[in-house]
Amino acid sequence: MISLNFDIQSFLKQQWQKQPIVIRNAIKDFEDPITADELAGLACEEVISSRVVVTTDDDWQIIQGPFEDYEQFGSEKWQLLVQAVNHWYPEIEPLVDAFRFIPDWRFDDVMVSFATPNGGVGPHIDNYDVFILQGEGQRAWKVGDKGNHQQRNGDKNTPLVEDFDPIIEVTLNKGDILYIPPGFPHCGQTLTNAMSYSLGFRAPSQQELISEVADFLIDNNSGHQRFTSDQETCVAGNVVEAHQKKLMSLLSELCSKPDAYQPILGQLLSRNRFDLDVCPDEHIDTEALKDAIEAGALIQRIGGLKVLRLENDGEKRLFIDGESYALSTLDEAALGYLSENLTYDNEWLRFNIANEDLQSFFVDILKMGYVYLTE
Structure with missing residues (x-):
């Protein structure tokens, strides 16, 4: 379990979507849940989105993964970034769970980066909220104020912006967090070999x-x-x-009209931008499910899966990865349990599994690979 070492309510009132902030020692005694070698291994996979950014003279070259060899990049001035690591590496999940004080529908992914000295991605502006957590090593960051920032070198196709006057200039150490709302230009430069974790929160345009x-x-x-x-x-x-x-x-x-827009929002907000590491159970059926629960099984969500319900929904249903699942005979408490919890414990399953709608729901999402049976 990971605990955040700051006042969440104060943060939501004063900083969230308003102002960037540096939170020192935001996670006490933080230890990297993934190593640089393990991150490099994920970047070998075709299905996982990754890129290397190489720093040159006043410019940044982007090379898309997958990657099998990093020797070509040398010992400095480059950075590996891997998207949605929480989908593929279960040890990241406690970090995601710590930030669930912000609703799941806003959460995008955990991007993990390994950077060598003087590596970075250049000054840019994001259209989403991001918490940048420092792991091993040190990185220096600059954050500017909102304003009319010009794209770098007049290039309308680049995400980079021209240099800016910083309102924050800081070096992050292990466990520190830099929070940046949408619209604030920022850039980072690595001082030593370093690991960083960017938790992004996005809303639809x-x-x-x-x-x-x-x-x-x-x-x-x-x-x-x-x-x-x-x-x-x-x-x-x-x-x-x-x-x-x-x-x-x-x-x-x-x-x-809620009956018109609710299914649209449910589908949109539950959909993931990046591939999920699905584990389909093609042989599961109702009897096998009940037998497993009787034997003490739990049901675990895969990493990154969004299970959402809409307040005052006209129908009893859940939305998962862009699809609607009708659960007309479940009460609000059961729907809330299914949407709030990442693990469905055996005691709750034993008490509720007689419900036929719930049986069908679990069989469906087990076959889709969105959840799996475990002990």
């Missing part, structure tokens, strides 16, 4: 929401209501303002 609405309407053959009007103008080439507003009200009306 307008573009993503509109795209999800469109996909849902097409997939479900819905949203067929059309514009109607009780009067027309006599100007052929003009779209009057009243018609403009009424056309757009078709969207606002759709998005104001």
Whole structure:
């Protein structure tokens, strides 16, 4: 278990999505849950997103993984970054659990990096909240204020920005955390060989929401209501303002009805951006499930899986990785237990497994590989 050594409520009130902050010794006696060699091993896998950033004179070269050899990069001025390590390496999960004071739907992934001296990724701006936890080694960080920051060298395709005046300039040691909200430019430079853990929290953009609405309407053959009007103008080439507003009200009306937007939000917010390490159980059935529970089995979620419910949902259901699972005979307490817990203990399973909806639910997600039976 990992405990955070700061006042969570004060942080949420004063810093969350407002101001960057350095939290010294945020995790006491922190020890890296993964080694540099183990991280390099993950970056060998095709299915895992990884990259190396090489620092050159006033520039940063990005090389996409997978990687089999790092000797080409030398002993300094490069950094390995591996996304969604929490999906593939169970020892990262306690770190994720410590940050569940922020709702799961916001959580993106844990990116882990190994950097050599003078390695970094250059000054850039993220569109998500990030907690940067320092492991072994030291890294120097600069954070600037929000503002009209120009893309580096006028390149509209680069994520990098021009140098900025820092409002925070700090060296992180093991267990320190640097929190950066969206929109604040920042850059880090490694002082010694170092491990870092970036916990990202992301919310959907307008573009993503509109795209999800469109996909849902097409997939479900819905949203067929059309514009109607009780009067027309006599100007052929003009779209009057009243018609403009009424056309757009078709969207606002759709998005104001919970029975219309709740399944859309549930699917969008439960979906993972990165691949999950699924473990399908193709042979499981109801009897095998009940036998395993009777023998003392627990049910464990895989790393990174989101199990969400919507407050005041019009239906009793859960959303998992973009899909809806109906559980019409379960009460709110049971739905809450399933969405809040990463492990479903044997006592709870024994007490509730007689419910046929629950049996079907567990068989379905065991077959999908989202959970697995363990002792």
